[in-house]
Amino acid sequence: MAVLYEGYTLCGVGPVQNSSNIGILGVEPGRDIDHVLVTDSSRSITVYKVSDQKPTGSWSVKQGQKISCPAVFNTQSQEYVVVTDDKVVRVWKEDDVNLEKAFKATVSADVLRVLSATDVEPVVLFCCGAVRFLDSLLASPQQPIEVVLAEDEIIRWSSVVDEEHQLVVLFSTEKRGEHFLYVWRFNPNTLVKHRFETEPGLSAPISFSATYRGGNIHLLYLYLNGCVYESLLPLRSSSTGAEGVQALSRSLCLSLPLGEEKLMSGAAVVLDEAHVAVVGFPHPSAGADYLCIWNTHFQTLQASKETTGRIYSQLWCYSGKLYVPHGSMLSVIPFECQKSSLAAAMGKLKETIQSEFKSHSFASSWSAQSYSDVTQATEIKSRMSSKTNSNAQSALTVEQLIEHIKTSALEDVQAEVGEFIRRTPQADLQLAAGRVALELVSRSQTDASFYPQCAFLQLLETRYLCYSVCPELLSLAMVKKDFRLCQIAFQIFSDIPEAVTCACLKAILSTPDSEMATVNLDTGSMMFMKELTRAQSQSDEEGGQLNGFCPPAIESDISDTPRNKLQRDPLALDMSCPVGLHKGALLNEVLQTAYSDRPLLPHLKDLTVPQVMVFLQYLRFLYFKYSHDAHKQIQDLRTPSISQIIDWVCLLLDAHFTVLAVAPEAKRLVSDLHKFVRSQVKLYAELGKIEGSLQVLKNSKQSEAFGMYAIQVIELF
Structure with missing residues (x-):
């Protein structure tokens, strides 16, 4: 299985240059796993610290000059390299301020x-x-450069693969509608040319991704028709190029659903041996503005996230993070891929098996899952190891950090907490996270201007917090109306008391939808709500049935008008969503929270009648939608189950039955629920008859009087 975590914006990007470029020439890894080098298509190069979402260095060329290709970081010399105006190679260090004064050479x-x-x-x-x-x-x-390609042959894509500490350069070319792959190896120098297989009406590959594993180079490439092919290049080739152009064998590893979409661009990148990330291709039950992770072994969609704005054919993957340009921003989306298995692909992988994938399963929350970049101790190989070690030794201890929290400014505290989380070993961080959270909450309660939301979110992402470790965190979030923190806490905490659950529910229901719409929430929950609304409009247009139950036809002398159809259908209810998408996403998290009936009922009575009405209307809306087939298309998302919905309906009715029985505004709602339940009882009664008849047939013994051929008439009713 694969998981896409909550993403964040790294930076804004320049204006769109063409249909497949958003203004970014490339995103390349920096000096360590927490730094990347972003080159835009105008005149600037910027180094970002990913965890802080802040630039640590930026350089620009003069007016009239242009950057020809993405800048890269030379890990051997600890220098940056870029090419300007096609022939000028520039090399500079981190402390160089002016790019014009750095070393440059014209080739x-x-x-x-x-x-x-x-x-x-x-x-x-x-x-x-x-x-x-x-x-x-x-x-x-100024050394002479030989010409390898034909006169009208153009390079469309290039990459480099580290093959057991030996570089292999790969690049694809196009010549008069034919497409080739060149493989350039060193020691000894060999160049092998392959020809891509072509099919009638099939254009060139639009995206490539090359990885090295198992002694072979795996080249994965994507076509506009949704086909993802894989070609294997052996570790060493005996060919010297004298044999001419070789055919490039391929195998189909994934066929993406297109529907009626006509695509112009897209991108795919390999995550591991069984997972590939794709942008630009439509989600099976939604539009094309999605980032999806597919399992190539089982052809299943593992995870997806909707993005704001248009997605372009650009996608990069470094250190457990995906870099996706969309709209006018570059987003960073952490991900995690588990070992591929049939049970995982079908969603039936047991929690106990997950321990083999996560060495940090000692987290305080039983349902813990943590970001790979936070939990994995990665050793950075560099000639600057002495500098790295000195930085690690100068990191704050938990006692020093707590003292800084008491007096430092908000921005300094959030930066120090983030640095502490990144540098502290897992075992120490598990114990320290609770102490840091308690101190942050304590100061936030006494200082109204101090609320480090970013630090709280980073501590939650470690998955080393639970409610009992920091009981006041959720109460503080409700006071500050930080519903994003509440949503993540509901997803992570497994020990939230029933009183706190009801307090959060009351705060959510009492907040206007207009105010809730500005909250930044998990996009997966938002996609679930959007799909329910979209399924509703499609159902209204198609005139779908409820669980296969269709009301009996009435006398033919009644005119067949839409109004009469509505009157004769006892289930023709007003099933528009009674709350906004953001409020619905938060209510879904409440529905999935663990609770016990007896402690929860007294606290539910604190809800006002209007709040109970809205919540019951929303539960009725969910119940109605689950009667259709819409939820089957989005069952891979975090959504409440039908049993959870029914349980909450029963709890609300038990807690407020007397009030609902006498409240005039509740009469229509209770009547609608009664109609729907009555139709369900009738449906299940008919299904029970069918089940009984089939069981009788199953248990009946075949008569020996029948010959080789016989016709039997069986009456079920």
Whole structure:
């Protein structure tokens, strides 16, 4: 299984240049797993610290100059490299302020890309297909560059793969409608040319992703028709290019559903041996503005997230995070992929089995799942190891951090908490997270201007908090109306008392929809609500039936008008959603919270009649929608079950039966519920008859009087 966690915006991007470019030339890894290098299509290069969402360095070229390719970080020399105006190679360090004063060299041919990998010298790929190591090129910038490609052959994609500490350069080309793949290896230098298989009416691949595993290079490429193919390139090839162009064998590993969509762009990137992330292709039950993770072994959709604004054919993956440009922003979305198995693909993987995937299963919340970048202790290989070790030694202890929380400014506290979480070992962080959260809550309660929401969210993401560790956190969030924190807490905490659950429910119901609409909530829950609303409109247009039950036809002398149809249908209720999408998403989290009936009932009586009415109307709306087939298309999302909905209806009626019986405004609601339940009773009664008849047939013994052929008439009723 795969999980997409809550994303956040890394930076804004420039204006759209064309249909497949949003203004970003590339996103490349920085000096460590928490830094990336973003190159825009105008004139600037920026280094971002991902966890803080802040730039740590930025450089620009002068007016009239242009950046030709994405900048990269040379891990061997700890320097940045970029190409401007196609032929000028620039190299600079982190502390260089002016890019014009940095080292630069003009080469003799147009450069397409500078390709880099960790602990390996970068290589320079020229537009003509030639390849040079960066150091050898800078030692003699004007050296002659051979022409590898034909005159009208153009490079469409390029990448580099670290093959057991040996770089392999891959690039695809197009020539008069034919498409080729070049594989350039070093020590010894070999160049192998492959031809992609072509089909009538099939255009060129629109996205490539290359990885090295199991002794082979796995090349995955995507077509506009939704087909994802994989080709295997062996570790070492005996070919020297004398054999000519070789056919590139391929296998279909995924076929994406298109429906009636006509696509112009898309992108796919390999996450592991069984999972691939895709953007630009439509969600099976929604539109195309989604990021989806598919399992290539079982052809199943594992996770999805809706994005705001248009998605473009750009997607990068580094250190357990996906970088997705959409609308006018670049978002970072952490993800996690578990070991692929049939049980996991069908959603039947037991919680006890998950321990083999997570060495940190000692988290205080039993349902804990944590971000891979927070829980995995990753050693950064670099020549700057001494500097890294000195930084780690200077990290704050938990006692020092608590003292800083008492007096420091809000921005400083949030930065220090984030740094503490990243640098503290797992075992120590599990014990320290509760102490830090308690101190943050304590100051927030005494200082009205102090509320470190970002620090609270980071502590929740560690999954080392539960309600009993920091009991006042949810109460503080309700006072501040921080419903985003409440939503995440409901998803993580498994020990929320019934009194707190009801207090949160009352706060949610009493907040106007207009105010709730500004809250930033989990997009998965929002997609569930949007799908219910969309399913409602589709059902109204198609005239769908409820659980297969259709009301009996009435006398033919009644005119067949829409009004009469509404009158003769006892289930023709006003089933529009009574709350906004954001409020509905929060109510869904309340419905899925663990509780016991007896402690919960007294606290439910604190709800006012209007609040009970709205909540019952929403539960009726969910119950009605679950009677259709709409929920089957979105069952992979975090949604309340039908039994949870029914249980809450019963609890509300038990707690407020007397009030609902005498309240005039509740008469129509109770009557509608009665009609719906009566129809369900009739349906299940008929199903019970069918079940009994089938059981009799199953238990009946076949008569020996029948010959080789016989006709039997069986009356079920």
